[in-house]
Amino acid sequence: MSVQQLIDDLADRLRRSVVLDDPEVRLLATSRHFGDEDEVRVRAVLQRDAGPDAVRHVLAQGVAGWTVPGVVPAAPEIGMRARVCVPVRDRGQLRGLLMVMDADGTLGPDELAATERVAAQLAPLLEATATASVLTAPVVEPGLLHDVLSPDPHVRLPALGRLEAEGTVPARDLTVLRVALDGDPGEGTARSRLRRAVARPAVDRAAVWQAGALDPADDRRAVLVVGTPSPWSADATGEAARRWAAYVAGSAADASRVRVGIGAGVPSLAEAHRSDAQARLALASTEVADPRRSGVVAHWAGLGVRAALLRVPAAERAEAVPDELRRLLAADVDGSLVTTVRAYLDHAGAGPATAAALHVHRTTLYYRLGRIAELTGLDLADGRTRLALHVGLELLDLPGADRPSTE
Numbered sequence: 001m002s003v004q005q006l007i008d009d010l011a012d013r014l015r016r017s018v019v020l021d022d023p024e025v026r027l028l029a030t031s032r033h034f035g036d037e038d039e040v041r042v043r044a045v046l047q048r049d050a051g052p053d054a055v056r057h058v059l060a061q062g063v064a065g066w067t068v069p070g071v072v073p074a075a076p077e078i079g080m081r082a083r084v085c086v087p088v089r090d091r092g093q094l095r096g097l098l099m100v101m102d103a104d105g106t107l108g109p110d111e112l113a114a115t116e117r118v119a120a121q122l123a124p125l126l127e128a129t130a131t132a133s134v135l136t137a138p139v140v141e142p143g144l145l146h147d148v149l150s151p152d153p154h155v156r157l158p159a160l161g162r163l164e165a166e167g168t169v170p171a172r173d174l175t176v177l178r179v180a181l182d183g184d185p186g187e188g189t190a191r192s193r194l195r196r197a198v199a200r201p202a203v204d205r206a207a208v209w210q211a212g213a214l215d216p217a218d219d220r221r222a223v224l225v226v227g228t229p230s231p232w233s234a235d236a237t238g239e240a241a242r243r244w245a246a247y248v249a250g251s252a253a254d255a256s257r258v259r260v261g262i263g264a265g266v267p268s269l270a271e272a273h274r275s276d277a278q279a280r281l282a283l284a285s286t287e288v289a290d291p292r293r294s295g296v297v298a299h300w301a302g303l304g305v306r307a308a309l310l311r312v313p314a315a316e317r318a319e320a321v322p323d324e325l326r327r328l329l330a331a332d333v334d335g336s337l338v339t340t341v342r343a344y345l346d347h348a349g350a351g352p353a354t355a356a357a358l359h360v361h362r363t364t365l366y367y368r369l370g371r372i373a374e375l376t377g378l379d380l381a382d383g384r385t386r387l388a389l390h391v392g393l394e395l396l397d398l399p400g401a402d403r404p405s406t407e
Helices: 003-014 039-047 052-060 109-136 142-148 153-166 189-198 234-250 269-288 323-331 336-346 351-358 362-376 383-396
Strands: 018-021 027-030 070-072 083-090 093-101 173-182 209-215 218-228 257-262 295-299
Touching: 003 018, 003 027, 003 109, 027 039, 039 052, 052 234, 083 109, 093 109, 142 153, 142 209, 142 218, 142 269, 153 269, 173 189, 173 234, 173 269, 189 209, 189 218, 189 234, 218 269, 234 257, 234 295, 257 269, 269 295, 323 336, 323 362, 323 383, 336 351, 336 362, 336 383, 351 362
Parallel strands: 257 295
Antiparallel strands: 018 027, 018 093, 070 083, 083 093, 173 218, 173 257, 209 218
């Protein structure tokens, strides 16, 4: 019996809507509706995607680690009713998530037992599908992949020629992702986690060409090259990166943190080194993110001026700070001047918006700005002065940019 037949038969028996997702909550099969559908289910059926909010809600329940059935609670704010979730496992490996709509909590023991029996029947079918996908996917040796992404054409071009000879070069749009696993999840575990992560599809298996490898110089970093039939939007790339990172973080210790940098899309593998260089810089930009966050994804396209500033070597960033900012720092005894100027620049010099952001009266703001001009001699009405200060503050926010000496 096929996967779809098993899902349809179970739904007919239960008289409830049933869906089978993969471990990243991507739709694999669904039954017809039985009048119990919610907004999330309707979207999943129509668009083959439950939506990022629903995915995050399901994964937040810890379903990746479930070995017995459980309830995914309702989330009314995203139009999601409660579901019973039965993990589909084959020899301990999670292959899928079998979901049964149960908004009113009336799924009985006999119905749950029937659902578990179907999950057991689905497990070998999903295992066979996964194995076939792995066997038919192109395999790129890690060392060869790193050579293809090398900025040195003397290294890159021979590697491309070898891949072309092997017939494994994709004629698709490509995006490079760089990932880092922070924290201390335990000796030897980081490498094994990332090795498993780069070997699993970041998006729908039917839609991608993918190759990944660990960084030979750092077993907590990896690279992933993903090819799609058409260009990926920044939103779609970011969502795929977050799902992929969630898989890495799902088995990591609580103190660990996953960061992902995404390069711009390129039309061929011959240009993937450009996307890789951007992904590296995007990843570097995440080093200043709030360490309390569970994951950070940065896209090259969203870096703005930092994309240029990140090219300044970390050791030279303090020296590159403009004189205007040095003068401000020298006069700033308690940090309030920099805080005021930063808010003023971030709000394009708009007094009311700046005052609101600082939680002060506009009179207080204008007094502070006048005091800054008096202490530093800076004219904040001058566009070039504002630019120098804004660029300097962005530079100081980058990793490795220590506060410059003002002596």
